[in-house]
Amino acid sequence: MPLGSAPGRRPPRQTPSQKTGLTTWSGAVERVRSLSNAESIMPEPYVVSETARPSTAPEQGHPPAKPEQAREFTPTERQALYDVINARRDVRNEFLPDPVDPAMLRRVLEAAHAAPSVGFMQPWNFILIRDAARRRAVHAAFEAANAEAEAMFEGEKRSHYAALKLEGILKAPLNIAVTCDRTRGGKVVLGRTHNRDMDLYSTVCAVQNLWLAARAEGLGVGWVSIFRQQDLRNLLDLPENVELVAYLCVGHIDEAFAQPELQARGWRKRLDLDALIMEDRWQGPDGAGG
């Protein structure tokens, strides 16, 4: 089923003119093209989906942009979101060898690209790694780092750690490195002056969108963080201004854990949400018993 169609379920979308009396999409593109924008990078805006089409066309530096009536979601649509959120897992071993259909992968990357970003910086890139030799080298980098990580644990905990499978680098047919270009958007980025890491956080938002979209498509995703950062930078030829935020293993799954795998395997328990909620200020020494 093509992205964008869900016959009979969505309220008819309001066209721009219904609310704002403004212009057509092509007219909007022309106006956006004509904008002088010091931070502008691409010749015209990329449209994630129909819902992202501008209904209010910038006329100048301070365009009369206006919000529209907000799309409402039905209880059934909300439930679909909650079901995806709760079915999402960090997958290590359930990957099937089947390749990921390009159209499906595109939908998943579009979802990532629709993430929020500080100052609309969109600092992310997506490196699709299928080459077997490169994935073997990445796996070797994991093995080296994992030996160091295992040595951090003692006794029973170390043997428990050693028994856990923590990556699907070679089993998954596709790996995706999600990176953050710390220099994108120039020296000054709106919203980043007082927290330089907002661009990294924006990139993580893209990762979470990608993860949820993948799960809804029947794809598992596993985030591998057990690497010496420099090993991966070398293997992916990352320039100095680019940081690796997430190394993801991606592939079809037909099985998944009903709870987080580390919980199912007795590594660590789910915390009580009530113990994590506070009113107006921090309460207690550290909120959840450290």
Add this chain to the structure above:
Amino acid sequence: MPLGSAPGRRPPRQTPSQKTGLTTWSGAVERVRSLSNAESIMPEPYVVSETARPSTAPEQGHPPAKPEQAREFTPTERQALYDVINARRDVRNEFLPDPVDPAMLRRVLEAAHAAPSVGFMQPWNFILIRDAARRRAVHAAFEAANAEAEAMFEGEKRSHYAALKLEGILKAPLNIAVTCDRTRGGKVVLGRTHNRDMDLYSTVCAVQNLWLAARAEGLGVGWVSIFRQQDLRNLLDLPENVELVAYLCVGHIDEAFAQPELQARGWRKRLDLDALIMEDRWQGPDGAGG
């Protein structure tokens, strides 16, 4: 409509015994309770939703945990997820004064708590800020920082910046500070040995889940990052081991921008996704023209 019900749309859920021949939920709780787990914090696992119930009960340090048949999502459910992802906005000015229903807020926080976390660390806390005096103090902290931020821009860009509304701290009836306890889970956390910031990234995943759930519920969310960090730490009484990751303004909306507000207002354009995708290794000097 209560969370969990979507009559007639979901495939019947597999009960644990169908696949694993294992135990009932209450039996699972008993076994989990009986676990000795060095990192264990709460007396029993918190259950996010029916789908999160453990079907494989840990018997010991290395339980025979097994995955189940994976929940499949229909094209209609996938479309609901994509529509929420594409309708989500960073809201500054569209907040309505109506209070947020506690049950709705609970569903949104449960979605955040269902986020992935490194080593199942769950390092987040949620500080719900409704007190008007405290929000006025937070707003004053924003004003001070924003004057510094505005001064970073020059000429036309500065006047454009000055014309943007960048927060809804007082207009939104609820603010939520999402924090990260850097010490939760003890000295050694699985997956964090080689990247100490994985706990911050986990917390951002919770923020993105919260943001999407809120949008599906008809709530707008705005992430305010224009603060001197120490000002907010003082106002929220954060202990040294706790970092503020996101300060969110939350409230009902009946209007929303059809595209990111900074795009609608001509501040910055949507990048072309094709320019952000690479194969096997970094290509080009910086991937999207800096």
